[in-house]
Amino acid sequence: MAEPVLSNIPSESSGFILTRQQFDTPGGISFQFWLKGNQGAFPVTVPGQEGVFFVLEEDLPRIEPLLEPITDWRLSPLPLKDLQQRPVCGLYSRSLKGYRQLSDRLQTYAISMIEEDIRPVDRFLMERFIQDSARVRFSETSAQLQPTNYEPQLTMLSVDIETTMRADRIFSIGLYSDQLRKVLIVGEGKNEPWLEYVNDERALLQAFVREVEQYDPDVFIGWNVVGFDFRVLHERARRLQVPLNLGRDRSRIQVIQSANGKWFCRIAGRVVLDGIDTLKGATYQFESFSLENVSNQLLDRGKLLGHQQDEGLNKGEEIQQVYRTDPRKLAEYNLEDCKLVWDIFEHAQLLHYLIERSRLTGLPLDKVGGSAASFDNLYLPRLHRKGYVAPVYASGESQMGAPGGYVMESRPGLYNQVLVLDFKSLYPSIIRTFMVDPFALAEGTGTECCPDDLVPGFNHAIFNRKEAILPGIIERLWQARDRAKAEKNTPLSQAIKIIMNSFYGVLGSDVCRFFDQRLSGSITLRGHEILIRTQEKIESQFGYKVIYGDTDSVFVWLGDDFPVDKTQEEGLRLEAFLNQWWQDEVQQRFGLPCHLELEYETHYRRFLMPTMRHSEKGTKKRYAGIRHFTDGSEELVFKGLETVRSDWTPLARRVQRELYRLIFSDMPYKDYLKQVVKQLKVGELDDELVYRKRLRRPLEEYSKNRPPHVQAAQKLYDQLSDSKRLNRFSAGMHIEYLITVNGPEPISLLRSPIDYQHYLDRQLVPISDGILMFLDDSLDGISAPQISLF
Known part of the structure; x- marks a missing residue:
């Protein structure tokens, strides 16, 4: 770990906790915190600490012989018990390595452990009731932290990269904030205040490090920014042997994938926030969390490229083509993506939300989910002071x-x-x-x-x-x-x-x-x-x-x-x-x-x-x-019906909304339905018949059950060359298709006539008859040709 870059910090300072790290030293576990205070960001190191978890006193005869091969531990009786009234002891270690050895050893022999999953650095803050901010008193050898109230002024920087389709080369890096608007791009051209050309990818990464150091942001934001942007930046920097020293102590970034596939990014003194995860955590819901869809929903505007194929098959090719023919246009697109993310964060007040969440629970800004950790932070220190520890997990x-x-x-x-x-x-x-x-x-x-x-x-x-x-x-x-x-x-x-x-x-x-x-x-x-x-x-x-x-x-x-x-x-x-x-x-x-x-x-x-x-x-x-308000205004509300579900066609959703509006307002509806059926059958509504559904798992894993969107994806896969198949049919990809007389076909390879009877029977009839039955009516009865008696 690099040495912290110390500035003239007073002997007592307050700040908002940006990052927390723990690492082993010869003198014990050290905790390092980066705080943002009135005079900027500053590090705080607390050395000589121990990690602790609890074991049942009744298990000590089994525990002590098992731990003999391990040297770094001590057991201590405590005036605590579990929720079943059983006495417990504290099991301590002066190193993170020893802490892991202890828990692994006891787990192997099925010995009950209590609160062993709480990181020592998190316990240090939790037990002191330190949530988002701390007052720090510095001494010559250490620092003391106490809880305090502090209103932080954090700086954000939106980051977005453009790459080849395989992400094996970075074309450009976009940066956007209220004070910085810049794109760094590989190529030749005339530099502008917002646009800087560099010779190659190594120079691109070095320029990125320079811009970050100059702007000195507290928070990076982006869209899938950890799982894609920083992961690719980290990998390309490693391959090109460019030190990606983005930490405030000039340390390198760490990008790690967990056992469940989730990516994490650690930068000393800086936080990385993903827009998708943050919106989900704040309970926003969208049919698709693509940047194109979310920006259109929240901001009424979208991306500069790939409007129709966002997350689809042609967006990547379009970016490659634009980079070859008009790199300045790609730079504009890159910068606009950064600005869209920035504006989404501002519109939804996402950073404010995360700061308030930290203030209430002690969760780090970049913690995804965290309901159990929130509960622990609020509950465990109070439980300990009552003389209890948590139950065995x-x-x-x-x-x-x-x-x-x-x-x-x-x-x-x-x-x-x-x-x-x-x-x-x-x-x-x-x-x-x-x-x-x-x-x-x-x-x-x-x-x-x-x-x-x-x-x-x-x-x-x-x-x-x-x-x-x-x-x-x-x-x-x-x-x-x-x-x-x-x-x-x-x-x-x-x-x-x-x-x-x-x-x-x-x-x-x-x-x-x-x-x-x-x-x-x-x-x-x-x-x-x-x-x-x-x-x-x-x-x-x-x-x-x-x-x-x-x-x-x-x-x-x-x-x-x-x-x-x-x-x-x-x-x-x-x-x-x-x-x-x-x-x-x-x-x-x-x-x-x-x-x-x-x-x-x-x-x-x-x-x-x-x-x-x-x-x-x-x-x-x-x-x-129809929701009626006291001022006389009204709103059409749907809960759980087809109009709010993305697996129904745009036609079905539009017709349902209009039909319900007519019936709720006691207006004639039969002529409207007749007209819709007529337009459907003569092909005037084809643009509204597209199904759009996501692959839940990679295409090759669908073996027994192959629903229509999988069949359409398979037909598309079979038509593409090997190079274009690469990484295209993974989990999460959306497939757009139509039902034809020969089954489902992707819209880009449509060869057969559309099966209009399918759309009538499977789309319009269900959404119409759901309400018409209460009027003793049906779509078939309305749309079927009348037979004359004479």
Whole structure:
């Protein structure tokens, strides 16, 4: 590791933690942190540390002989126990190598280990309640870190590279920020302020290092920037023997692939953020996460090249051609891709979201997912201070029946005046109200408690109402979210919502350390009870029908003749009554304050609850309606139907939206459907008949089941030369095809007539009859030619 480049840092400084590293030294494990403070980025090194995890005291007679071949360890009794009340000891090592040897050795002999998967550098911060920022006091030999609040001003730099199709040569590197706009490109030409030509690929990489050092960004952003851009940069630099010294201490970057195929990039003092992963983590959903699609959805503009074939077969060839004939045009395309990523990050406030997430949970900015790590960071230090350690990994009670969210049997039909009442953050509010908590469960079931201090759960769970940890964590997050909403801080509000909602998953997943179906069942089964009793109360107290319910919502039919102008008032009346009723119920049954909060959310002026296909039973998680707002405006809403699913053709999706709009607005629809069928059969709608579906695995792995898009891909594969097949038919590739009289054919090799009857029977009939059946009508009845009786 390179030596840190120290600047004139005061003896006490504060900053936001950008990166964290751990490495072995002769004096023990050293931790190195890079922080961004008021005077720039600075390193902090904490030497002479140990790694620790826990083992059960009852296993010591087996453990000590097994560890004799290893020299770097010590065992220490601790005033701690696991959640089954068993005493534990700490097993320490002064090196990361020794730490791994200890855990590998014990795992080989099936010895239970506790919290062994927590990196020592992460534990160092976690146990000090250091989340995103730290105050550092420097001494001559070390540094002390304490938690603090610090508002960072981080600089971003968007990076994108253009390469050959095999990525065995880099043509250009684009760089974009609010202060830097530049493309470095191999070739000959006149340099411009934004464009610099270099002689060869070695010079290109060296120029890139120079630009990064001059601009000195805290954060790199890009699109698949780790798995492609930095991976290729790292590989080409290695092959050309160019030191890619992008670290703030002038160390080289590290690009590593994990066992599950995920790529990671480590740069001392700098963070690399992938736009796709960040959007997914912030719960954005798109049919495709291609840069072309996402930029069009969020920014209303797309890429300069490859508009039609993004992720398809011709984009790579187009880039090669443009580089040969007009390198300046390729540079413009390269820079625009950088700017698209920058603008997406700005539009969605993604960096702000990640900073707020770090502030709340202690997760590094570049941590993908991280719900279990968030829980650990918030929960474990508080659990340790109660005298407990976590359970042995995923060792909680199972096979007890802990179903998912409650989904009510729907009542299919076409309705007027439907209200949706939604429990605000139902699962977190259940945890908070009913004291659902691993520590409270251990205290309630494993110690002598006064019966008045106990709260019954489900699956034989009993919780101690006075000793819970998790409800307090949720209460603090809840209050922070209320403040964020009041301040219109959307990224913070979203971060808190995601964190709170992830807690149930951590308790209910058998790949998480706190998995226990007494905990998850006490959440989901309580949720079932709450929805069922809410339905019963609405129907008995008000006489309305609840036509559907899903996890945290109930859909209430007021009646087709209920006045539109009274729905808002009635929704608020239901909300107020039910909230007070639940307050009284929880207090009377459990003697607890109730944190359940029901909100009147939506009024549908018209609402369709469809049936399952080829059945009279109602569907689940599928409906449509006209949402009516208090100002008189309306919005057409689809949930789970064909119009929001990418595996249906553009024609089916367009026709469904228009047909439902007409019917919901009581407008004539038969002439519209007749016209669509006529246009289909004469070939006027061919552009809307293209299926677009992704290969879930490499083409060669489809052996037994070969669905239409795989058949189309195979036909395309068979027509291409060997060079053009390379890396083209891997998992993730989208195939565009049509159904012809000779089966599926890729659009680029269409040879047979289109099978219009297929599109009528498999696309238009299903989406039309889903609503027409409630009008005693059908598409066949509308479109079939009428036979004269005379």
